[in-house]
Amino acid sequence: MRRLPLVAFGERSAGVERLLRRHPAPPRPTLRTYREEPARDLPFGPMNTQQIVVDRAEGGVPVVVVHGEHDVYTAPSLREQLSTLVEDGSPVVVDLTPATFIDSSILGVLLGGLRRAREHESGFALVIGESSEPTVRRIFEVTGLFPVFPVFATREEAVEAAQANAAR
Secondary structure, X not given: OOOOOOOOOOOOOHHHHHHHHHOOOOOOOOOXXXXXXXXXXXXXXXXXXXXXXXXXOHHHOEEEEEOEEEOOOOHHHHHHHHHXXXXXXXXXXXXXXXXXXXXXXXXXXXXXHHHHHHHOOOOEEEEOOOOOOHHHHHHHHHHOOOOOOOEEOOHHHHHHHHHHHHHO
């Protein structure tokens, strides 16, 4: 059995040097530099936080409408919106019908909003309509959160329920 010579840490043996000359390592990928201006045409990257809109329903109930895809990047924006509205003491409705994707961080924000609404004794309701994306509905089914939240199929039903819960 042939023994390889010992080399100090960080040094290469003669055999390794010969092997590297015969089979050189592939070139390393170059780092891409990004443009200074925002790239509006790219389909990837952090999700747009401007997809959270607050509407006022009849009776002055704020309805937070969540459009598009939402994950950990947009969760702070939604949390801020809900906290502000709940601390004002008004009932809040969150409409998830136009949402195409939400993840567990958004569920956490919604649970926090529900908890704060109960602490402030104001109403809180969700809208997950029939036209909602199946993935949005599915995350509530899989996590077992449908019984936890007051969920309604239409915005009008949710507004009425939020007002009734706030009046208690």
